[in-house]
Amino acid sequence: MNAVRPSPDQWISDLELITVAAKAAGERALSFFRKNPDVQWKNEGRSPVSEADYAANDILKEKLLTARPNYGWLSEETDDDEARLGCDTVFVVDPIDGTRAFIAGKEVWCVSVAVVHLGRPVAGVLFAPALDELFQASLTGDALKNGMPVTVRTENETVLRIALAEETVRLLEHGYRAGVSRIAHVPSLAYRIAMIADxxxxxxxxKKNSHDWDLAAADLILERAGGALFGLDGQPLSYNRPNVRHTVLCAAAMPVLPALIAASQGLDGH
Known part of the structure; x- marks a missing residue:
């Protein structure tokens, strides 16, 4: 088990490390973008993975584990190694969040890298190279977009802009629905959460069945911007568990979140 490292300086150092690695991986993925990369299908043909995903994953794994060999590793594109469960600190990585968009030539995809310590993210980076956008946060600093602080929207609005599937709208509490303007599908879940942060x-x-690697970096970025990502029980997520899948979740600015969670209770089980 790796040593406990509670120092804020450590998380800042880790943020610098994962930023460099995410940029390198993102630039490598970008070299395949809109160039008809080779695509395979996993999870019984439900999930695409491209040669760009694997190339980005290789860069991240080499750079990160060389620098922090005592950290655990959890990536969408690496076979899970349960040794991570014995590590206090773990890299949680999605080399390309939004692979379907990437394959389709759409720009909304990103490299997602988080450092998770004792179940919670302490440093996180999202790099969207096709959009030239970099989101960063550490446990003690501001959420940044391209180096500038960002915060959730705090104005009192009568209509809330909520990103959700069209079929999900009808499952919201009836009175809440009238105050919601649905935002159309955003291909990358991590990027969608970053859109709340800025x-x-x-x-x-x-929806249920998101994974640690989809969420961990974006979770911290949103938290440092004044929002939160919670389950329908109103509790924050715990990462690096044996089961890395999650149930239905809600993400929003803190003043908005309780009502959104209450209105979403009918989604439990969907």
Missing amino acids: GRIDGTIV
């Missing part, structure tokens, strides 16, 4: 939208509902 104030472009007010919230989102995440």
Whole structure:
């Protein structure tokens, strides 16, 4: 088990490390973008993975584990090694969040890298190279977009801009629905949460079966911007568990979140 490292300086150092690695991986993925990369299908043909995903994953794994060999590793594109469960600190990585968009030539995809310590993210980076956008946060600093602080939208709005699937709207509590303007599908879940952090939208509902690697970096970025990602029980997520899948989740600015969670209770089980 790796040593406990509670120092804020450590998380800042880790943020610098994962930023460099995410940029390198993102630039490598970008070299495949809109160039008809080779695509395979996993999970019984339900999930695409491209040669760009694997190339980005290789860069991240080499750079990160060389620098922090005592950290655990959890990536969408690496076979899970349960040794991570014995590590206090773990890299949680999605080499390309939004692979379907990447394959389709759409720009909304990103490299997602988080450092998770004792179940919670302490440093996180999202790099969207096709958009030239970099989101960063550490446990003690501001959420940044391209080096500038960002915060959730705090104005009192009568209509909330919520990103959710069209079929999900009818499952919301009836009275709440009238005050919701649905934001159309955003291909990358991590990027969608970042859109809350920088104030472009007010919230989102995440269907069940998202994974640690989709969420960990974006979770911290949203937290440092004044929002939160919670389950329907109103509790924050715990990462690096044996089961890395999650149930229905809600993400929003803190003043908006309780009502969104209450209105979403009917989604439990969907």
